[in-house]
Amino acid sequence: MRNKFIYLGILFILFFVLSINAANKRTKLYMYGVVTSFNDSTIYFTDIMEIDSVWVDSKTGFLYSRNNYSYQLRNYIRNKGVAYPTCVTSYAKKRKDIEKKYSKLKKKYINSKALNIKYIPANEFRYIPIVPDDVVVEEKEESK
Secondary structure, three states, X not given: OHHHHHHHHHHHHHHHHHHHOOOEEEEEEEEEEEEEEXXXXXXXXXXXXXXXXXXXXXXXXXXXXXXXXXXXXXXXXXXXXXXXXXXXXXXXXXXXXXXXXXXXHHHHHHXXXXXXXXXXXXXXXXXXXXXXXXXXXXXXXXXX
């Protein structure tokens, strides 16, 4: 009887450890960004971009380091002179889904006459894929 509890305990620990370590996988996503500022009545929209080789958590489906994609947009818009931007990056696996999100959000702001809407074309700003740290380590070890 005691051996059963030991085996069950070991199986539970193994299952728990394996479930915690979710793997990141490389995939293609569609993304766009929106920039607002509470000090200004201007809203900026990027184009919808197809980004290859982005990393997604295979368990949750979340974009790896998704806040850093918004930081990329924030740094770009700060260099253009916007003092305190608030940036949001949205993504989807299918172009149809991201276009639906994009048009819904754009429609919301277009109906407001008090806002000035500007567009950031893809030739001016483009998201750069962020690679997880453990992938960099694995690639370095493979190259040796």
